[in-house]
Amino acid sequence: MKSCLMVLVLLLAAPLSLAKEIAITFDDSPRKAAGYFSGPERAQKLIAELKQHKVPQVAFFSNSSKLDEEGVKRLQAYSRAGHVIANHSHDHADFNRTGLEQYVEAFLLADEKLGQFENFKKLYRFPYLREGNDKAKRDGMRAALKKHGYSNAYITLNNYDWHIESLFQAAIDKKLAPDFERMGQFYVQVLMESIEYYDQMAQTHLGRSPRHVLLLHEMDISALFIGDLVDELKRKGWRIITPERAYQDEIAQYQTERVLPFNPGRIGEIARDKGQKKGLWHSTLDENYLEQRFISEVLQADMKTLL
Template sequence: MKNQIVVSFIVLSAIASLFPANTIALDQVSLPKKIALTLDDSPRSANGYFDGETRSKKLIQLLDDKEVSQVAFFSVSSRLDDEGSERLMRYAKAGHIIANHTHTHPDFNKLTLDEYKQDFLKAHHSLKDYPNFKPWFRFPYLREGDTREKIDSMRNLLKKMDYTNVYITQNNYDWYLESLFQKAVKSGQKFQIDNIKELYVDLMMQSIRYYDDMAIQHLNRSPKHILLLHEMDITALFLGDLIDQLRAEGWQIISPEEALEDPIAKIETKSIFKFNPGRIGEIAKDNDQKKGLWHSSLEENFIEQQFQERVLKIKEDKSVNTN
């Protein structure tokens, strides 16, 4: 038995010597990558393709169909009219988390520190009594302050109120694709719904792969990721397809709570960002990566070009139809 152990150790050592020290550990190769889903801006304006009630019911149903038990809805309290409040209650009663995304969705770069704090606190008081509310905060536009004073003061306020800053690791511009979709629908342009579905999934997966590769480069592992989404019509239409593609590529959908157990949740970047690329970009910048913090799929010109070429220039005369 002792000889077998020695031989096994020698063999494993020989295998390990074939790999550089900064590669992924052998026992991580077969592990599924993990990602949590979070939706910003709820209850987002719903006067386009779907109304608010339809959108929320579709989102809840698709998450149930795909066996995703919990996501987080980062909510803007100024939108809590009767319909908006009903929408949040619908999400909460379905088991999903309600969290703070400020009262008016302001740009921290354009407000004073005191103005921003008051906006945050107003949202806290409006949202705290919802079922499944958690003291989680996400900065609108991911902008956490463009001065050291703003950054440190908001971090201190969040800690004082037992709030968690729920960062994202996976950035994207799904909101811009939504705007192009709604504009096309409103103007009566004809296109095949499958084409925008394919574009949505493709753009999202491009950014997901990119930021996971960046994470592995700087962390030597794939962390428990947090995906940025928005409570929008294209999310209600195509999130199920994105979940299918994630799983096809070996990803496991986890809860936001599990994702926040990852050690990167405790990281506080030393850098000051006017425009924040997300936690992985923060880590990369702190490690002196100066370029490539933003993937091309997060560029408006690129998305518009793709939409024109892959959606609007389809010649078949077929109107939008989701049935």
């Protein structure tokens, strides 16, 4: 009898143990809001969607230069809802075009200003994912993070959601009235394609699916369609986890010895170090490709009629 019960327990637990895990993060908060939503509307909608779809916690990687009165209130709302506020530099500088000393100063200024938020954590997300285009800069910033008690908040799942947002806002501005059902389907499908691609790359080079970190941006389409994305992830067997849990994966300790001026994310780093030279960026990470799909799948128009 006991052996039968044990088998039953194992069978019931199996789907959970095989579930792939993913944490959700949003860059560039409090991002400019001058389109479909105002800043407060976006925050309210995003918080509500995350709660409704039972997302335990996300992280907002924030630029301290945007902390005007409204920006502070927006980050306070995210923090009070239980979400992490983290460091994305003061001014979102491109490390490839910025000296180490100036870059570290911006990092520390953001640390000071973002520390006011109750749920602030010492995680640093490099703007544009660019971690230094020479060894001195790369190693200098690694040392600065260590000195000030920070972890590198790498991503594993890359995409161009920011360009989808620009297409959406341009359509609204031009009064092209995108169909919101089609828009949601497009958003989810494009993101799932890249998520599944990078997960397969991880399984190829690691032999397993790691605890993934999804890069998104704090934008109107995120607020509108994050619930649809979460539902699709769960439907396909993914479990939504906290950023803290994701960064406990052993790949958090991985450091490439290569200098990568354009970083494809942690899975891309590992793949490159293991000899993969092509396909480090998924096909959806292409602006022209996304524009063509947006026009045909969302606007359902011929591109020639819109030029």
